Amino acid sequence: MLIKRSYFKTRSLPYLLILPQILITLTFFYWPAIRGVISSFQVSDPFGFRTKFVWFDNYIALFKDPLYLKSILTTLVFSGLVATVSIACGLFLASMANRVLKLTTLTRTLLIWPYAIAPAISGILWLFLLHPSYGVVAIGMENWFGIDWNPLLKSSNAMLMIVMASAWKNISYNFVFFLAGLQAIPRSLIEAAAIDGASPFRRFWTITFPLLSPTMFFVTVMTIIFSFFESFGIIHAVTQGGPGGSTNILVYKVYQDGFIGLNLGSSSAQSVVLMGLIILITVLQFKYVERKVQYTG
Amino acid sequence: MMVEKTPKLDLFTYATLIIGIVIVGFPILYAIIAATLSLEDVSRVPMSMIPGDQLLNNVSEAWNRGDLGNQLVNSFIMASGITFGKIIVSLFGAFSIVYFDYRFRVVAFAAVFCTLMLPVEVRILPTYEMAANLFGPLQGVWDVLGLNSVVSWFAGHDIEVSLEFSLLDSYAGLILPLTASATCTFLFRQFFLTIPEELCEAAKMDGASPMTFFWKILLPLSKTNIAALVVIEFVYGWNQYLWPLLITTNPKMTTAVIGLQHLLPSPEDLPDWHIAMAGALIVMLPPVLVVLFMQRWFVKGLVEREK
Numbered sequence: 001m002l003i004k005r006s007y008f009k010t011r012s013l014p015y016l017l018i019l020p021q022i023l024i025t026l027t028f029f030y031w032p033a034i035r036g037v038i039s040s041f042q043v044s045d046p047f048g049f050r051t052k053f054v055w056f057d058n059y060i061a062l063f064k065d066p067l068y069l070k071s072i073l074t075t076l077v078f079s080g081l082v083a084t085v086s087i088a089c090g091l092f093l094a095s096m097a098n099r100v101l102k103l104t105t106l107t108r109t110l111l112i113w114p115y116a117i118a119p120a121i122s123g124i125l126w127l128f129l130l131h132p133s134y135g136v137v138a139i140g141m142e143n144w145f146g147i148d149w150n151p152l153l154k155s156s157n158a159m160l161m162i163v164m165a166s167a168w169k170n171i172s173y174n175f176v177f178f179l180a181g182l183q184a185i186p187r188s189l190i191e192a193a194a195i196d197g198a199s200p201f202r203r204f205w206t207i208t209f210p211l212l213s214p215t216m217f218f219v220t221v222m223t224i225i226f227s228f229f230e231s232f233g234i235i236h237a238v239t240q241g242g243p244g245g246s247t248n249i250l251v252y253k254v255y256q257d258g259f260i261g262l263n264l265g266s267s268s269a270q271s272v273v274l275m276g277l278i279i280l281i282t283v284l285q286f287k288y289v290e291r292k293v294q295y296t297g
Numbered sequence: 298m299m300v301e302k303t304p305k306l307d308l309f310t311y312a313t314l315i316i317g318i319v320i321v322g323f324p325i326l327y328a329i330i331a332a333t334l335s336l337e338d339v340s341r342v343p344m345s346m347i348p349g350d351q352l353l354n355n356v357s358e359a360w361n362r363g364d365l366g367n368q369l370v371n372s373f374i375m376a377s378g379i380t381f382g383k384i385i386v387s388l389f390g391a392f393s394i395v396y397f398d399y400r401f402r403v404v405a406f407a408a409v410f411c412t413l414m415l416p417v418e419v420r421i422l423p424t425y426e427m428a429a430n431l432f433g434p435l436q437g438v439w440d441v442l443g444l445n446s447v448v449s450w451f452a453g454h455d456i457e458v459s460l461e462f463s464l465l466d467s468y469a470g471l472i473l474p475l476t477a478s479a480t481c482t483f484l485f486r487q488f489f490l491t492i493p494e495e496l497c498e499a500a501k502m503d504g505a506s507p508m509t510f511f512w513k514i515l516l517p518l519s520k521t522n523i524a525a526l527v528v529i530e531f532v533y534g535w536n537q538y539l540w541p542l543l544i545t546t547n548p549k550m551t552t553a554v555i556g557l558q559h560l561l562p563s564p565e566d567l568p569d570w571h572i573a574m575a576g577a578l579i580v581m582l583p584p585v586l587v588v589l590f591m592q593r594w595f596v597k598g599l600v601e602r603e604k
Contacts, residue, residue: 004490004497007396008507014397018405021390021477028474029412031434032423039423093317099310109592110318113325116588117581118536118554124561124577125324128331128570136327139343171321173599180600200306229418233538237558251418258422259543267422275419282414 033275040268058269067245068253068270075249078163079227085167086223087216090174095204097175098182108179115172119165120233126165127151127238151239155246158239162247165238166231173226174219181215182208221285225278250274332356332575339571351571359576363560368553373583375471375541375552376534382476383530384523391485392511396497406486413479417540424474425543428464436461466547475540481526484598488522489515525598528591532584553580 008014040058044051062068097107114122129135132150141147151157185208193203232251235241241248241256248256251274258267331339334349360366394406417424427433464470492515500510541552548556560576562569588595 003398003402004396004494007398007497008501008510010397010507011399013507014393014399014402017389017393017397021386021409021482022405024386024473024477025408025412027431028424028427029415029420029477030408032420032427033415035423035426036420089317093314096310096314096317099307100314107314107318108596109589111321112592112596113585113588114321116532116536116584118538118584120538120554121557121577121581122324124557124573125328127561128574129324129327131570134340134342134344134568134570136343168321168324176596176599180596200303229416232418233536233554236538236542237561254418255421255539259425264422271419271421275415278416278419279414 036268036271036275039264040272042268043265054265058265059273062266062269062273067248070245071248071250071253074159074245074247075228078159078166078231078247078249079224081159081163082166082170082227082231083220083223085163086170086174087219089167089171090219091178091212091216093171094175094178094182095208097179104179104183108176111175112172114169115176117169118233119169119230120237122169123162123165123234123238126161126168130157130161130164153243155244158243158247162231162234162239165234166227170223170226174223177215177219178212181212185211217288218285221281225281228274228277328574328577331571332578334571336567336569336571340568352575355571355575356579359560359572359579362572363556363576364548365553365556365576365579367549368551368556369580369583371468371471371550372535372553372580374468375537376531376583378468378472379475379534379537380527380530382472383478383481384526386476387478387481387485388516388519388523390482391489392515394482395486395489396507396510409477409482410479412477417474421539421543428470428474428544431462431464464544466545466550470544471541471550471552475534475537478530481530484522484526485519488519492518521594521597524591524594528587528595529598531587535584 039051041053041055042051043054043057093107093111097104097111100107117125127135129137130149130151132138132152138149138151141149149157151161189207189211190203193207194200198206228249229251231249232255235247235249235252236255239247241252250270254267254270254274257263257270261267330346330348331344332355333352334345334355335351338345338349390405390409394402430436464473496514497510500514505513536554537552538554542555545551545555557573557576557580560569560573562573
């Protein structure tokens with residue numbers, strides 16, 4: 001692994017310097033993670049007096065549970081929609097902003113701030129906009145399109161509401177990355193294509209878009225991680241997984257089953273499944289990044 | 298400058314940008330307008346889009362009803378604690394990994410790096426248990442070794458030793474578990490690796506100790522990176538949700554983002570959306586201001602993280 005050619009030879013100092021980080025990591029990351037894995041193989045009575053080792057029973061029960069399978073489906077639909085909406089809008093706005101060179105910074109300022117808003121607050125803002133009796137969007141839909149909109153009672157409406165709240169918050173994040181990616185593309189490439197007579201639209205698809213693929217990959221991974229985990233705040237503040245479990249995504253179910261329902265075994269098994277998932281995403285991400293480095297250098 | 302002129306496309310560009318900005322801004326604009334209206338106006342269907350004059354009343358009502366003063370202080374302490382803690386811990390960690398050669402260097406780096414794969418969301422309950430009693434593992438060892446009976450024998454009567462140190466409902470509990478960061482350490486490591494070797498050699502030649510080198514040379518060079526991380530981590534800390542939700546039960550220790558939920562009108566109450574929106578605006582203001590005013594560093598930091 002990389003190290004400076006000239007380094008210090010002090011004996012104990014480096015240990016002292018890394019100690020705080022290692023201590024926090026062991027106490028709050030590794031120890032709980034190991035405990036979680038262990039209790040996913042156990043069942044315990046609600047008072048925590050007795051525990052029994054049951055091998056994979058919790059996992060088997062989990063994947064036989066229709067509620068859990070439904071939660072997986074809900075999570076996939078949710079993150080698919082959030083990724084599609086926020087990436088499409090972010091990319092579109094970034095390529096537009098990249099065309100107006102003089103105003104790029106101003107546009108960025110006007111688009112960036114939803115990033116700073118907490119997911120839970122984003123949820124609250126959209127709840128108000130889409131509220132069946134007071135929300136302007138809901139009333140508009142009812143009056144103009146005759147849609148009986150009610151995210152508090154209807155599953156599909158509730159899903160759309162949390163998708164909007166999450167995608168809205170993510171558009172600005174994706175926008176920043178796409179804009180940076182677009183600005184890194186050498187202008188001479190685009191100009192050469194323009195001289196050859198390629199239309200702006202064609203230039204985008206044949207030059208810009210392929211060169212943007214590393215950014216695209218990164219943004220997709222980050223959006224998926226966001227919708228899997230950080231959207232917890234939105235769900236907790238706005239729908240609490242309802243109506244009828246229609247917005248009960250995996251991470252909220254872990255919290256609900258474990259922290260509220262005190263079903264430790266099942267909740268731990270769910271945590272381990274999520275852990276496996278994020279390990280997979282991280283490994284994929286770094287494999288891809290390595291490949292990218294090889295290609296460019 | 299571009300070699301071609303495309304007036305139609307340019308018009309389209311400006312038009313879509315303006316529409317985009319309006320759509321992205323609309324939820325906030327709507328919230329601001331709602332926060333200036335009276336109960337009567339906010340519950341009119343559809344709500345008037347002309348701002349009223351009740352902003353100050355609504356803000357003070359939200360402030361009192363939601364105990365926002367207290368919660369904003371909590372949020373501020375948590376966000377600054379996380380920011381400061383993360384940056385210090387990561388700076389020291391990266392310095393140790395890059396500028397020293399020792400046996401566990403690679404192991405330490407790998408251990409820090411792998412925390413990327415363990416966000417709090419996948420270890421909710423055990424982390425809570427850990428915070429509820431930091432000495433839990435020690436107690437486990439104590440019990441397994443049967444040390445209670447040893448102590449009892451030694452003392453001549455029954456003694457139950459229980460080791461307890463809880464972080465629940467404390468600032469330490471809100472801050473500490475979030476101060477270890479793989480991304481920050483990684484960022485500083487990458488940056489340190491780009492610093493010319495000559496600087497360290499010169500410092501050594503002049504007889505500077507490692508810590509002198511750190512404070513006098515490395516830290517000043519890292520200023521822009523630190524500024525970028527201050528923005529990102531402050532926003533991250535302020536907007537934390539799941540962890541404060543778990544670790545605080547005392548309403549006096551709740552953070553503003555979580556407390557806001559209590560301002561939401563329930564179906565039985567009056568539709569006090571103007572109060573809820575005034576509260577939401579207050580709570581979102583600090584991170585929004587930080588991002589807007591430090592946009593340059595913020596964008597730099599965000600984009601650097603990708604590498």
